[in-house]
Amino acid sequence: MENLKVIVADDHADSREILIEFINHLPDVTVVAEAVDGKEVVEQVLSHRDVDAVLIDIRMPKLNGMEAIKICLEYVPQLRFIFITGYDDYAVEAFTISATDYIVKPVEAGRLYKALAKVRERKELANNNRNDSQRMIIKNKKLTYYVPINDILFIEKNGKEALVHTKDKTYVTLETLDSLEKKLTSSFYQSHRSYIININKISHIESSGRTYLAYFLDYDKAAHISKHRIHTTHQKLLR
Template sequence: MTPIRYLIAEDEPLLARALAAHLQEQWCEAECIGFAAHGDEALAMVDAHHPDVIFLDVRMPVRDGLQTAQVLCEYTQPPLIVFVTAYDEYALAAFEAAAVDYLLKPVEPERLARCIARLRERLTEPESSSLDQLALHLQGLLGQSSATERLRIIRAGVGNSVKMIPVEQVIYFEASDKYVNVVTPQTEALIRIPLRELLTGLDPQQFWQVHRGTIVNAACITSAERDENGRIHLSLQGRSEKLPVSRQFAHLFRQM
């Protein structure tokens, strides 16, 4: 049986190690995949290791916990989120209503035990029912509106010029080293926005992440076919290549 895997995002190393020690003692069947000192590092580790749970400090440098959680809510299969914070009980009531749970610093063993019990219960559920609620709640906490953040135009480098590409013309985005390739029926162009940040500006109803490094315009998918090994490949309007779908995102096409 694959062990439950969790990530601790905490900018104070002593607090991170203390939480890890408590978790090792009380949740011995789970495995810590590592520590992140800020939100960007946490997102990179989630992309690389796909943990089941993230213990997320609210106040971190670079990208704080709330902003990090908002990005995670755009993932097709995000980890369960537990906020770890020094906020008072009044503020924590909002977090408790939206996230799986919260822990108040310094973490008390009895409170952690209740959190672990809640996580065990949630990890047996087929889907995270409160994900949409968490996303909307975080938008309110951050004073942001997803409608105003949606990308309309992609500014991409083509040779010595900058090409303005309407988002609805994009067939798919594909990560390549430090760049993302923007593919349309006529052209391909490079942008320097990380794929995970690009996700936050795209309409999730229109653009689906189908692979760790690929986001596709759902309106441009003409068919999804399984090969003899059960892997799914997408055929696209205006393109001859076929895009692979990773097992992590195969559920998007489960009604085939």
């Protein structure tokens, strides 16, 4: 069974210690980081983008837990999170942003384990459906786009942003290439450290100095293919 990676966030050390003690009894769950305020939550999530879930209090210094999670979701939209708080008056808002669970303190081990089981179920469901997914969710600040995966020509890293190119529109997101690649089907290939291409949409490839350029039907812009990955690209095109 694949290990779950979690971040524990609470401004009270004793609360963090209780959660970590419970989690330490689970062989398939690992605490990869702790946070004592909302700002640190964001920093830790950005440092551990492959984290499966954040266990987070709501009333914390600098940024409350709700605000911190909303920021994290701009960068890691697939992030799962469990609110663990002494107050029940945030539950409605928590579930409007798709919280996996909402636990009111004091926390019992069995209740926490049920919440973590939900995290695993959602992760496995997402993995099983990834290749069959018809649309990709792309978030940019307050906007959420649902883009048909088959419409994507290529994805390009541009500084801290990623540009998702379709024939009709280019979408801008703060997600990393690694994060976006996890949502794609097997027809996509990372041809360069800054590019992911849709093999099925390539019309032709052109040599350009030390690199190669992939062109797409009815689209002017090209994606780069590194010389180290051109052979694999050719092989994928011939399948």
